[in-house]
Amino acid sequence: MTDVIPGFHAVVPAGGAGTRLWPLSRAGAPKFLHDLTGTGRTLLQGTVDRLLPLTGEGGVMVVTGARHQAAVQAQLPEVRPQDVLAEPSPRDSMAAIGLAAAVLEQRHGDVVLGSFAADQVIDGAEEFGRAVREGVEAARAGYVVTVGIAATGPSTAFGYVRSGAPLGVEGAPSVRHAQGFTEKPDAETAAEYLATGEYRWNAGMFIVRARALLDHLHAQLPTLHDGLREIAAAWDTPQRDEVLGRVWPTLTRIAIDHAIAEPVAAAGGVAVVPGDFTWDDVGDFASLAELLPAQSDASARTLGDESLVLRIDAAGTLVAPASGRAVTVIGVPDAVVVDTPDALLVTTLERAQQVKAGVDGWRERGREDLL
Amino acid sequence: MTDVIPGFHAVVPAGGAGTRLWPLSRAGAPKFLHDLTGTGRTLLQGTVDRLLPLTGEGGVMVVTGARHQAAVQAQLPEVRPQDVLAEPSPRDSMAAIGLAAAVLEQRHGDVVLGSFAADQVIDGAEEFGRAVREGVEAARAGYVVTVGIAATGPSTAFGYVRSGAPLGVEGAPSVRHAQGFTEKPDAETAAEYLATGEYRWNAGMFIVRARALLDHLHAQLPTLHDGLREIAAAWDTPQRDEVLGRVWPTLTRIAIDHAIAEPVAAAGGVAVVPGDFTWDDVGDFASLAELLPAQSDASARTLGDESLVLRIDAAGTLVAPASGRAVTVIGVPDAVVVDTPDALLVTTLERAQQVKAGVDGWRERGREDLL
Structure with missing residues (x-):
């Protein structure tokens, strides 16, 4: 085939x-x-x-x-x-x-x-x-x-x-x-x-x-x-x-x-x-989370180096430690934390469709460098 | 006096x-x-x-x-x-x-x-x-x-x-x-x-x-x-x-x-x-939040440069943009986001007393550089 x-x-x-x-x-x-x-x-x-x-x-x-x-x-x-x-x-x-x-x-x-x-x-x-x-x-x-x-x-x-x-x-x-x-x-x-x-x-x-x-x-x-x-x-x-x-x-x-x-x-x-x-179509972070393999906490997902992520009471979180920094999430289930060298996003899987509003917000502030 | x-x-x-x-x-x-x-x-x-x-x-x-x-x-x-x-x-x-x-x-x-x-x-x-x-x-x-x-x-x-x-x-x-x-x-x-x-x-x-x-x-x-x-x-x-x-x-x-x-x-x-x-005694981030002046969203607090923080549906959040990066919080009320050059913390005001557990976690992993 x-x-x-x-x-x-x-x-x-x-x-x-x-x-x-x-x-x-x-x-x-x-x-x-x-x-x-x-x-x-x-x-x-x-x-x-x-x-x-x-x-x-x-x-x-x-x-x-x-x-x-x-x-x-x-x-x-x-x-x-x-x-x-x-x-x-x-x-x-x-x-x-x-x-x-x-x-x-x-x-x-x-x-x-x-x-x-x-x-x-x-x-x-x-x-x-x-x-x-x-x-x-x-x-x-x-x-x-x-x-x-x-x-x-x-x-x-x-x-x-x-x-x-x-x-x-x-x-x-x-x-x-x-x-x-x-x-x-x-x-x-x-x-x-x-x-x-x-x-x-x-x-x-x-x-x-x-x-x-x-x-x-x-x-x-x-x-x-x-x-x-x-x-x-x-x-x-x-x-x-x-x-x-x-x-x-x-x-x-x-x-x-x-x-x-x-x-x-x-x-x-x-x-x-x-x-x-x-x-x-990996349309948003909720979609992305489902495509990633589960971590030891079965519902948590990491895009990147898991050794950079520490979760406490943070089931279901999607963390992308893309800046090399250590990311700690305590008590925010289903959080989405995307850490890049110049911009950080903190939201939830439920709000994944609204991330565009953040981009719009930075555009309105004239931060074209972040888009 | x-x-x-x-x-x-x-x-x-x-x-x-x-x-x-x-x-x-x-x-x-x-x-x-x-x-x-x-x-x-x-x-x-x-x-x-x-x-x-x-x-x-x-x-x-x-x-x-x-x-x-x-x-x-x-x-x-x-x-x-x-x-x-x-x-x-x-x-x-x-x-x-x-x-x-x-x-x-x-x-x-x-x-x-x-x-x-x-x-x-x-x-x-x-x-x-x-x-x-x-x-x-x-x-x-x-x-x-x-x-x-x-x-x-x-x-x-x-x-x-x-x-x-x-x-x-x-x-x-x-x-x-x-x-x-x-x-x-x-x-x-x-x-x-x-x-x-x-x-x-x-x-x-x-x-x-x-x-x-x-x-x-x-x-x-x-x-x-x-x-x-x-x-x-x-x-x-x-x-x-x-x-x-x-x-x-x-x-x-x-x-x-x-x-x-x-x-x-x-x-x-x-x-x-x-x-x-x-x-x-500024014992934790919840205590710190109460000491800071309110932002335009009356219940939100920023420790640092407010122009680095974008909040959408994020009432009550405490954000410390201490790395110079742009911080976006969408749909996580009462979040605590502390952004430093080598370590990021995401938690909530309610969990403020548990931040020490994060420090303990990194110590257990041998990341003395983060403590």
Whole structure:
């Protein structure tokens, strides 16, 4: 199952500040550049490690911000420099993935591409490979394929995709029509979703033929399509910088979900391949805590050197001793303590979603250096 | 009321690690060396500032550990070097105060001395001066005088002294006989104490004639008395180091409360002067929080630069941003966050008394550098 999938290319959008993981994740060093799970590999490296066996050498393309290009390249010696595309400024996921699709089509013709965010954690490489392999078959048949993750509970942190009838494509026995996408639901709605058996988490993974993607884009957002095509045509030429500088700032900012997935699903063109691997988008510290191994106090988690952490009556705490200093937590169960050289965060697992408010607070105070 | 009291000398024992204020207070830089109340003066400096107007120039003597001698001297340019006595090793308060009494008696004869710990905070200089002045009159009459602080509530953190009949000494109208001392009571007992109207907090301040103190010591602990007398006789001579090195390590470790105050009280020789000033021993972070001015969030307190602290849903928090780093607290009311360059403490006001357990924990792990 770890054989290379012929004609398959992976695209890894490496963007997003990961604000809810501040102060570990910063604008200058966002979460995908960090080893957040204590594996010794950053989230970006883990993503590429997972994809290279499926694409083969030279089959992974990363799209990232210009300010992160050097860091990305340094972390990924196995990815060729020409396969790290640098965006002059953030233009959201449609521009990032569309650019990759257009450059891939320019270089390799109508390959199948799969887009997988750089900051997700997956456990179950074989099942992941199985899902991608089926997804590629469905993509070859013309569909925009999304991976639907088996929900482990009625999460309100993720969007959902609803599955319909089997697709009936050769080599893709588990793939079904997608009936549509939903935004993050409230808890009650999420529970209703799961009770139907038809809903899965939408992990934002898309598998599609490059030309099919560009055709959909042409139909939905022709100006964005034309801009990306123009940039792609110049990418491997001396005109790249001129065209990029002129056209990139004009591109529409839109997520691929809204630009392609939702309208195409409504027209019956999206399929869902079930992915029964463990998946997490490491969206906040509560999510991160669940990904880390338990300490001797079974509910406590440490990201980093456990010898730097002393807990007394502090069950369930997540401590990231990232400055080398000794961290002592007494009598604050479920605390989140993130200790970095210039910024300290003290909160609780329950408040993990509100960390962004802290970042906003420092921005308002003009402390851009902390963001 | 701020006139100098003739023949009165102040002794300031500057010892104690202040473990419950760790990691602000360290073995190498104990709490009396710190400005814990944001006044710009350390607790030691505040203590001397309070006493010098009562003793006059040259009337304050500090007894401290040899390792703190240089720091003490640096903080107190107004105290002459010969008035900073350095103990080779900690031998508890009886040895410290007894040494000062013996040296004072050697230098000045039978003066009245008042002993006031270096790590207490007092608000109300005039009332403090009034109490000391009356205490000195009672001391001249032969009593060991303790200051009984008006309790603001049934604290379980302090010992109590019980007042009896008026003493009837000229110039000391408010002074009463002391019926005895009690250790820190439980909450119920403390409430009973206050209901009687007879109990006050024992602040560990003693006012007594030097010779009376030494006579009591001679009666109670003759060997300790003889050792201190021998050291004092050599103090201002070239023999000091030899005698100190030989005798000091043999001295009994005992608190002045047990050595003198309790047995002498039982024999009717202790008097209480009421002190109706605001007093605190800054015993822990909860106590410290009450001494600091409120921030814009009325119940929050900051020891240090408020611009380094961002609170969101964090009423009642005490934050000490003592490393220069930005501290963010989200959703942890009544948190205590003490941020120093090598150690971080996260706890709550309610757990303030348990900070010592953190220090013990690091000691067990061999991190003497953090203590």
